[in-house]
Amino acid sequence: MSLLQAQFSDLPCELHSWRQMAEYSPEMRQFACVLHLYHIKAYDYLRRIFPLPHPYSLTKQVFICSFILNSSWLSNNEAAAGFSNNIFLRLQEKVERGEQAYRYCALMVQDMSLQKQREWDLQTQRLTGFVDLGAGVLDADEAPLASEAIILMAVGISSPWTAPLGYFFVNSTTGHLLAQLLRQTINKLNNIGITVLSVTSGATARGAETARALGIRTDPERIQCTFQHPPGSAHSITYFFDICHALQLIRNALQWFQKIECLSDTVWWQHVVDLAVLQEQRVLEPCSPKSGRPGSEESYHLKVNLATLLFSEGVADALEHLQELGLASFQNCSGTVKFVRLMSSLCDIFHGRGPYRRGTEVPLLAGNYTKISHLFNEAKSFFVTLTDSTGRYIIKSKRKLGFLSFLLNAESLKWLYANYVCPEGTPSHHLLTYAFSLDPLELFLGALQQACGSSGSPTCTVFQAAYHKLLASCSLAPGSRHSSGSGSMSSLDIALSRRRDLTLGSVRAQYNPACGRMLATEHPYCAGLLLHSSALSNALTDLSLHVQSVTCTAGFVAEQLASDLQCEACLASLFESDESRVRCGSVLYIKKLGGVSLPSASVYHITSISEQVLNRYGKVGDDNKTSKLWHLSLEQKVFQELLGESPFFPTLTNHLFDGELCVNNHYTILVKEITRCYLNIRTNHAKHLTLKYHCGRKAQTEGKTSVSITTG
Structure with a gap:
């Protein structure tokens, strides 16, 4: 007490005057705030012998006629440290106006x-x-x-x-x-x-x-x-x-244990690694009668979409597809598939962003609670039975926090439903679950x-x-x-960005860091594409060298944009899909034997329109071709040509509702970036086609600035 009295000389010594203090010195305010925040029991004890204010006074704020009478010692104006008086004032105004959302x-x-x-x-x-x-x-x-x-x-x-x-x-x-x-x-x-x-x-x-x-x-x-x-x-x-932190912990646990046992199933980390480091997997299939090559087999390459999240439905489907193809590395992966599917469904529940979402990613509603509750019960039964190779329960090991986080979040979400969604007269009949991340x-x-x-x-x-x-x-x-800074980003973009180290690309970077390769420096001649069942392949077979050159350049565009995309759905829409594995089309896409990836029909069509515009309006001097204004004028003419066309990217129809409802969404950004990238390559000629493809990183070119994509 003597030390405190020496430190705070403004304290009166008479006991009867301790509770009548009208003002406190700055030192006393600092002492009271620090002590209360760091040790509330010590604060309560000292209040018995010192005139410390009631804890309520540390944050109490009174608003009268839009003027702030600030009696809070933890609040400030002008963005200083502490609580923001201005924000609290604006929030109170919205509440007083009866805006129920606040x-x-x-x-x-x-x-x-x-x-x-x-x-x-x-x-x-x-x-x-x-x-x-x-x-x-x-x-x-x-x-x-x-x-x-x-x-x-x-x-x-x-x-x-x-x-x-x-x-x-x-x-x-x-x-x-x-x-x-x-x-x-x-x-x-x-x-x-x-x-x-x-x-x-x-x-x-x-x-x-x-x-x-x-x-x-x-x-x-x-x-x-x-x-x-x-x-x-x-x-x-x-x-x-x-949720993102919890997923990282579960990924770390699976990587640490390498395999996790669950009753009769086994979850293997190696299955994920083998999928991530899968290079260009050569696949054989019998040729169709239309090919005119009796008795032969057609071959093509499957390439992995590195933007795919580890715990996603696409990874589960891809593992099953590769198992069906007979690849030895992916046999006996049913336990891994089950685990990945369960985690994917749980993640979807906690990423509901609006009433326009689909599947399990919709907000928590009275209509979908039964399905969600059943999934939570299944997850709990699954998590509590997981064991390592020695038979020890994971839920009791040092790697338990990620699994416990999901169990706690599930109980919290069920409690909120029971108390704030289900009963009559409740404040809300739906909850945006992403607000809990x-x-x-x-x-x-x-x-x-x-x-x-x-x-x-x-x-x-x-x-x-x-x-x-x-x-x-x-x-x-x-x-x-x-x-x-982030004005162009949506909540979907930031969620994808935060989960960047939870993708197949992040796994490949761990196990195969030197995964970069050089693409061809000039357009390869296309003697014919490989999948004759594809509408795009039929359209591009035996065409002129000029049209095939446009197709190859479109493939370059797709690969260049893919190196910077984080969005699994957008990346999948860039490439031609294999009709035999529609479900895992977002994870495995087709690559030409010895060449670039096959562009999707939408990418090919956009680049074709860009080529037509370039031929029609590109007759200017070389000096003007480098001007930004000239490039913008070409882009504008391409967009005018595209107006009224049939919708592009049919696989992105539902994806339009994943982010905020606005014009500048992933769909429109993708169209703009394809146009810009193609025009940039064409106007800089073949010397700029020496592209270096880095897994999960931006494609680089010699002598020009690489294209930057702002989509998730």
Whole structure:
């Protein structure tokens, strides 16, 4: 006590005056905030002997006639560290106007590493870079430098709105600190009339510690998926672990154990590796009578779509197809197929983005709950019986967190359905399940990182400037995007980007890093294509060298764009499909023997129209051919020619509904990029056809800038 009195000399010594303190010094405010966030029990103890304010006062905020009477010590204006007063004011205005979409939300938390650096702020004439919890920068020689920023965001559960609530500079993050910040955030949202239904954190050791600090239990035999806040109240809040993080942990577990036993089935990691490193698999099939080659066999190559997610229906179908073809590496893969299919279905459930989705990716509705609940029960029965090669249960091993995350998320989703979707008079009859992942917050963090202007960790000063810039352009309207950096990205794009290391390409990079190869430097002569049952192949057989040259260039375009695509559906639409394996067409596509990949009919048609436009309007001097304006004029004429044409890419019909409903979606972007890439290649002649194909990386060309694609 004597040390505290020496540190805080403004404290009155008379006991009777302790509870009548009207104001606190900045030092006292800092002390109260830090102590409460780091150790609530110590705070409660000291309140008995010191005039510390009630914890409610640390976040209480009063709004009168649109003016802020700020009695919160953890809130600030002008994008400073702490809760954002402006965002909370705008949210309260929407609630007071009766906008039902803002009455309930999901809350998520994520941290971002900072460069520990002391800097001089010319505006405030103070040193920056220190720990700041919203009560001001600590002013002492011993004050630690901040190493992390903790960012909090609220997300609509029935309407896709997002609100960055604030950030805090800390020196080290613990689960107990995150739990306290979440409690304070829930208090502030409750104060303005918004009810928090769920909390989401990363599926990490820190996230697990946060969950335990809030009262969450992940024991599969007695899962506790909710916590009460305020403690002892009747209001319960569910807890979710980020699905992408959980998938990474399950991938790591399967790779670590190599094989996992489940009753009579075995899940083999090697099956996934063999599929990922599959080069150009030569396949033989009897020639059709139309070929005119009696007694011979036709051959073609299958090539792997490296953008395919590991845990997807396409991978399961591809494994089955390769098993049917008789490939030795893929025999006895029924257990692997079953596991991949189960994980794919679970992932789809937690990525529902809107009412226009299809299959299991639709939002949680009363009509599809029975199917989802049955799948959750199947997953639980499957996970709790998984064992390693020694017979030890995976769910009790050191690699259990990923599986426990799915079990906890399933219980939380069922609890939300029972309490907020099913009963009469509930706030919402559908839940956007992607709101329970960290995708919305990662989209904001991606924009924040780009606004910082560097790929490394920013300093506190750079972070604050970037945050201020984003906050100034932040719209709380449903479906709005942050204007800086990620303005062209949708929630679908950010989800695909986050799962980039969960693709077949990431596995191949691990097991076969030197997978790059050089394509032919000139167009090969096409003597005839290989799959005579294909409409495209019939159309291109025995055509003139000019038309075949266009076809080969279209194949180059498809491969060049494929090297930068992350979207499995878009990549599959670039190539000719094999009618004998329609289900796995997004994973395995056809490649000409000794040449480039066969382009799909849609890619061929777009490049043909581009060639016609180039022949008609490309008679200009060589100097003008390099101008950006000339290229844009050609693109415009191609688009005019394409207007009124039959729809392209029939396999993308349902994919149009996967992202936000807007004109600039994956479909339209794909058409534009095919046109631009083809015109770029044609106007730069054959010297630019020396393309280097890197798995999962951008194609590179000599002497020109490679085409950049913004689709997922």
